[in-house]
Amino acid sequence: MSSKSTARVEGPRTGDALLTLGEVSELVRVPAATLRYWRHIGEGPHSFKVGRCVRYWRAEVIEWLEAQSRGCSSRSSST
8 A cells, every 4th residue: 555655844835935046036136146156155045946946934034034033143243
């Protein structure tokens, strides 16, 4: 007897929205290329793939922005 395994890493995100790279770019006010680079080096807001598309949870992007404003960045701010 076969059964499909549907593994969920986290519970449902009621009220949260999935954002595209372009939407996060507008929200964070950085170029999409910067978000792609941050993803490549493991920086920036948490992202994941849905099929071939990169997506972000809106709440996680907001949390990341708040952490940046508090200075909780793993990157040194040399600006």
